[in-house]
Amino acid sequence: MLTVFSTLSLWRVGATLGSTGILLGTYGSHGLKKVDPALLKNWQTAVNYQFIHALAILYLSNARHPITDRPPLLAGTLMTVGTTMFSGTLYLKVLSDKARASRILAPVAPLGGLLMCAGWAFLWF
Numbered sequence: 001m002l003t004v005f006s007t008l009s010l011w012r013v014g015a016t017l018g019s020t021g022i023l024l025g026t027y028g029s030h031g032l033k034k035v036d037p038a039l040l041k042n043w044q045t046a047v048n049y050q051f052i053h054a055l056a057i058l059y060l061s062n063a064r065h066p067i068t069d070r071p072p073l074l075a076g077t078l079m080t081v082g083t084t085m086f087s088g089t090l091y092l093k094v095l096s097d098k099a100r101a102s103r104i105l106a107p108v109a110p111l112g113g114l115l116m117c118a119g120w121a122f123l124w125f
Helices: 007-030 037-060 073-096 099-105 108-124
Strands: none
Touching: 007 037, 007 073, 037 073, 037 108, 073 099, 073 108
16 A cells, blocks of 8 residues: 655655755766766666656645645655656666666666656646
8 A cells, every 4th residue: 555645755755856866966977987878878867857856746745736725645655656766776777787687677667657657647636
């Protein structure tokens, strides 16, 4: 069963994703110079998605639905889980550099992407 985050929890998650996004982006620019450029592109994609969703989650922590006047907590929760799965998988793929790990992690990133998409879609309701 999915536990829906509170508004305070979403605020904290958004702040955490934003601050760690800065650290991970910096590490990608300065600490991964010897990594294959294709893998470095995966790292940058993960950082970009993490930042976009950090801002969205911060916004959702203070937003109210225009019809129900309730905070969109389910959308924020889905974005949180999806971002963690999607970006986290890409980070691990770059850092692991092992074919077996890539095969195991391969289905996790698309599932995370679907959860992020579902988070955006749930803003309709």
